[in-house]
Amino acid sequence: MQQRTLGKTDLKVSAEGFGCMGLTSFYGAPAAENEAIDLIHKAIDLGVTFFDTAESYGPFLNEKLVGRALKGRRDSVVIATKFGWVWSVNGERSLNSRPDHIFKVVDESLQRLDTEYIDLYYQHRLDPQVPIEETVGALAELIKQGKIRHIGLSEVGPKTLRRAHAVHPITALQTEYSLWERDPEAEILPTLRELGIGFVAYSPLGRGFLTGEIKKVQDLDANDFRRSDPRFQGENFARNVELVELVRQLAATKHATPGQIALAWLLHKGNDIVPIPGTKRLKYLEENIAATEIALSPEEMSQLEASIGKSAGARYSETGMRAISRD
Structure with missing residues (x-):
């Protein structure tokens, strides 16, 4: 698989990564551990070098799984994980990006991942109680200590990116981006390209x-x-099914699946963009990776963009949207 460089750095990753979240969390029953590990190994065999996890997936279970799966293969892969969420004794979730908390949880992630360093360490969501300068300053200290190699942010806007980047170069921003979620194109992508920051599309x-x-x-x-996702509810669902049908029509002419066309479109939006699809099934892993070989003409790209309107419904519940920052 082709490689892409994240930001103005030496961090090279496969053009398509693997989002590990769904192996343990959020998307129904978790995969059996042996099957999940086999799937990660197969991804490596097919050229994937970039694996994305987070302490909040499980919580903690996903990092442990990824650590076990990558044992013995650490030198050939790039591991990205995230910090920032904390849980109360009754299971309620809140944000904490204070430096003392970061210094504590990075060691816990290193232990779960069974690694001496984390290639890319993201702040999972912006903590409104902690200035971004303090958070990035703590992460810069972790780079000096050799515990992490690159700093990432997730779901923040242009102003925060500029403030953070002024403290220490940010390597990548992770944000939702797809044919039906194109909000980053207006301000975020131009800011990333101005600053030389890579884009990881979840x-x-x-x-x-x-x-x-x-x-x-x-x-x-x-x-x-x-x-409970608004886009999967009632009239929103019916409207969004119509959008998928338009992708299906182009896919038929390319002898591809709709998912492959959606990934190919994203891969064609710039060499600084790395999508990280996830799956529990080998069939879909192979389909996703094969999308890296699909060529779309400028006319086909325009056709897709003109025919796919804005998806119906917010991308998270009201609570989830409150954690998204666009400042």
Whole structure:
């Protein structure tokens, strides 16, 4: 697989990464551990070098799984993980990006991942109680200590990016971006390119919607978080099914799946963009990786963009949207 460089750095990753979240969390029943590890190994065999996890996935279970899966292969992969969420004794979640907290939880992530360093360490969500300068200053200290190698942010806007980058170069921003979530194009992508920061696109398949495989919400597991996702509800769902049908039409002419077309579109939006689709199934892993070989003409790109309107519904619940910063 082709490699891409994140930001103005020496961090090279596969053009398509692997989002590990769904192996343990949020998307229904977790994968069996042996199957999840086999899937990660297969991804490596197919050229994937970039694996994304977070302490909050599980919580903590995902990092442990990734650590076990990558044992013995550490030198050939790039590991990205995230900090920032904390849980109370009754399971409620809040944000904490104070330096003392970061210094504590990085060691815990290193232990779970069974590694001496983290390649890319993201702040999972902006903590409104802690100036971004303090958070990035703490992360810069971790680079000096050799515990992390690059700093990332997630779901922040241009002003925060500039403030953070002034303290220490930011290597990558992770934000949702896909054919039906194009909000980053207005201000975020131009800012990233001005500053020389890479873009890691999560949910590049619209949480599975753009694959065309989800026919009705009832097909999802009872504990799948998408059952409460506004885009999967009622009239929103019906409208979004129509959008997927337009992708399907182009896919048929390219002898590809709708998901492959959605990924190919994103890969064509710039060499500074790295999507990180996730899956529990080998079939979809192979399909996703094959999308890196699909060529789309400028006319096909324009056709897709003109035909796919704005998706219906917010991308998270009201609570989830409150954690998204666009400052």
